[in-house]
Amino acid sequence: MSALLRIARFTRDLTPLYVAIILCSVLTAVAGLAVPFLIGNATDAIAAGIGGQTTTEQALRTALLMAGALLLAELASTVISNIGGWYGDVMSNRMRTMLSVRYYDKLLHLPQRWFDNEVTGTVVARLNRSITEITGFAKMFSNSFATMLITTAAVLVISAWYAWPLALLLIIVFPVYVWLTALTSVKWQRLEGEKNEQIDIASGRFAEVIGQIRVVKSFVAERAELDDFTRRFWSTDRITREQSRHWHGMDMARRAVLNIVFFGIYAIIFWQTVAGEFTIGTMVLLIQLMTMARQPVQNMSFVIDTAQHAIAGSKDYFRVMETEVDQRMLTTGEDPAKHVVEPVAGAPAIRFDDVHFAYEDGQDVLHAIDFDVARGEKVALVGESGGGKSTIVNLLLGLYEPREGRVEVAGHDVAELPLDVLRSRIGVVFQDASLFSGTIRENIAYGRPGATDEEIRDAARRANADAFIERFAGGYEQIIGERGLRLSGGQRQRIAVARAILKDAPILVLDEATSALDTKAERQVQAGLDELMRGRSSLIIAHRLSTIAGVDRIITLEDGRIDEIGPPADLAASGGIYAQLLQLESAGNTKQLAKFDITG
Numbered sequence: 001m002s003a004l005l006r007i008a009r010f011t012r013d014l015t016p017l018y019v020a021i022i023l024c025s026v027l028t029a030v031a032g033l034a035v036p037f038l039i040g041n042a043t044d045a046i047a048a049g050i051g052g053q054t055t056t057e058q059a060l061r062t063a064l065l066m067a068g069a070l071l072l073a074e075l076a077s078t079v080i081s082n083i084g085g086w087y088g089d090v091m092s093n094r095m096r097t098m099l100s101v102r103y104y105d106k107l108l109h110l111p112q113r114w115f116d117n118e119v120t121g122t123v124v125a126r127l128n129r130s131i132t133e134i135t136g137f138a139k140m141f142s143n144s145f146a147t148m149l150i151t152t153a154a155v156l157v158i159s160a161w162y163a164w165p166l167a168l169l170l171i172i173v174f175p176v177y178v179w180l181t182a183l184t185s186v187k188w189q190r191l192e193g194e195k196n197e198q199i200d201i202a203s204g205r206f207a208e209v210i211g212q213i214r215v216v217k218s219f220v221a222e223r224a225e226l227d228d229f230t231r232r233f234w235s236t237d238r239i240t241r242e243q244s245r246h247w248h249g250m251d252m253a254r255r256a257v258l259n260i261v262f263f264g265i266y267a268i269i270f271w272q273t274v275a276g277e278f279t280i281g282t283m284v285l286l287i288q289l290m291t292m293a294r295q296p297v298q299n300m301s302f303v304i305d306t307a308q309h310a311i312a313g314s315k316d317y318f319r320v321m322e323t324e325v326d327q328r329m330l331t332t333g334e335d336p337a338k339h340v341v342e343p344v345a346g347a348p349a350i351r352f353d354d355v356h357f358a359y360e361d362g363q364d365v366l367h368a369i370d371f372d373v374a375r376g377e378k379v380a381l382v383g384e385s386g387g388g389k390s391t392i393v394n395l396l397l398g399l400y401e402p403r404e405g406r407v408e409v410a411g412h413d414v415a416e417l418p419l420d421v422l423r424s425r426i427g428v429v430f431q432d433a434s435l436f437s438g439t440i441r442e443n444i445a446y447g448r449p450g451a452t453d454e455e456i457r458d459a460a461r462r463a464n465a466d467a468f469i470e471r472f473a474g475g476y477e478q479i480i481g482e483r484g485l486r487l488s489g490g491q492r493q494r495i496a497v498a499r500a501i502l503k504d505a506p507i508l509v510l511d512e513a514t515s516a517l518d519t520k521a522e523r524q525v526q527a528g529l530d531e532l533m534r535g536r537s538s539l540i541i542a543h544r545l546s547t548i549a550g551v552d553r554i555i556t557l558e559d560g561r562i563d564e565i566g567p568p569a570d571l572a573a574s575g576g577i578y579a580q581l582l583q584l585e586s587a588g589n590t591k592q593l594a595k596f597d598i599t600g
């Protein structure tokens with residue numbers, strides 16, 4: 001119940017719709033409750049006519065009057081319940097929109113750490129299930145449950161008026177029924193959770209596999225993937241059988257109790273009628289009222305079943321909604337790129353001051369990292385794979401916080417800058433170009449929404465991308481497929497470079513992509529990158545010795561520690577990692593070079 005109230009509180013903006021739905025439900029219930037009274041009156045009038053207490057004309061007139069009133073009551077019920085249904089549809093759709101938008105908003109602002117432990121497809125599957133179940137319940141409630149519950153409450157009061165033992169029996173049957181249902185609920189919920197877990201994992205994998213279908217095909221892993229998917233779904237079959245057996249076993253017990261109680265109710269009504277306490281009309285009225293009350297009790301399992309799904313769904317939903325978000329976003333609604341951050345006089349563009357960092361407690365991956373990048377300087381990070389290069393970039397982008405020490409940008413502690421302001425100052429070109437489905441124009445404009453066509457073209461020209469874009473039939477409107485899969489690796493990179501040029505951030509982080517490119521493509525991308533780096537302070541995760549040779553300074557890393565810092569010429573002679581790399585290159589030892597993600 002508290003979970004359902006929580007949903008209602010969470011969606012309190014829908015209150016006017018909730019009120020309209022309840023009003024329609026009350027009116028529908030009232031119209032429905034009039035029916036047994038009208039039939040009861042008609043029955044009494046007909047019985048009186050047949051029995052000779054009134055004339056046949058009088059009996060007929062009353063009966064026809066009742067039939068007319070019956071028609072009106074039923075028409076009213078039809079119209080009002082449909083109006084209520086309309087409100088219900090609108091309400092559940094708005095609820096779905098509200099829950100989905102807030103969930104997406106939440107996900108977009110969760111810290112990077114949260115995503116490290118989640119599989120994208122699983123997050124999406126969970127969202128879909130939770131929201132479908134919550135809104136499904138809301139819709140059922142507004143379209144039928146509410147009227148049903150109001151009718152039942154009214155039947156209780158009316159039957160108490162006529163004969164208190166009837167009301168007593170009805171009052172007993174409800175809690176017994178709900179109690180028996182609650183007994184089933186604990187086990188049912190546990191099994192439902194087990195099922196959902198399997199389905200979420202399978203759906204997560206499904207999304208991953210379809211997203212990386214080329215890898216799957218190249219490893220001929222289709223059968224293995226399908227087998228795993230099938231196994232997970234089939235495991236829900238066993239759980240469903242157990243869950244359903246349990247549910248239906250308990251349902252039999254519940255219904256048996258109901259049958260016995262209703263036997264008592266009918267026995268009382270018949271006995272009282274024979275004893276002359278009730279007229280035939282009252283008997284007909286009471287039988288109809290009891291039938292009206294019986295339906296909600298029987299449907300109670302369905303109501304509770306749907307409510308349980310909604311409760312289980314809401315738990316998953318609110319678990320994510322309760323996760324702490326990155327609080328350090330600019331909350332003024334101001335464009336973060338326009339937020340003024342005056343550089344501290346004399347401060348370097350980037351400074352790492354004795355930074356220690358661990359992804360997991362007690363396992364430092366960066367130790368005492370100390371370096372700076374002067375304004376306009378190009379600095380390359382070189383080190384073995386897993387040495388901590390990407391982690392340094394992650395800290396610079398504020399994706400994680402140092403365990404100890406400070407990271408500064410233009411003299412400001414990164415921990416104190418709003419994250420969106422910080423990130424608007426840093427352009428990033430990732431190793432994997434990471435484009436989105438849509439047009440080339442949209443992908444470049446991602447760097448600066450609202451950029452003019454001319455600005456987009458100019459960025460593409462400078463990134464050495466304009467010529468190949470123009471060769472496409474659609475030009476800048478060419479659709480590039482999911483993650484840009486319809487482009488070559490080099491083309492994707494150049495679009496990513498154009499995107500960063502358009503962003504025009506003073507600091508640049510570059511994770512060179514090389515292995516995927518042939519020499520010509522590499523030259524084309526390099527020309528774009530050179531243009532991008534001009535005048536910017538650049539931190540480069542370099543994968544080519546030619547790039548490393550062209551930077552102002554090199555930082556070599558070993559096991560998360562800085563080994564050396566200095567200009568290429570100095571490090572070439574120092575005997576350290578860079579000097580060794582040069583030796584490996586001249587000896588043609590590409591295998592050892594690959595350990596450093598260096599392609600030569």
Ligand SMILES: Nc1ncnc2c1ncn2[C@@H]1O[C@H](COP(=O)(O)OP(=O)(O)OP(=O)(O)O)[C@@H](O)[C@H]1O
Binds near residue numbers: 360384389390391392
């Ligand atoms: N999200 C994460 N959670 C836990 N550990 C991580 C995470 N990301 C990286 N690591 C670990 O941190 C260490 C440094 O990784 P990092 O990605 O910074 O290395 P790298 O030098 O960039 O390597 P590469 O050149 O292969 O990309 C590695 O041991 C890695 O396993």
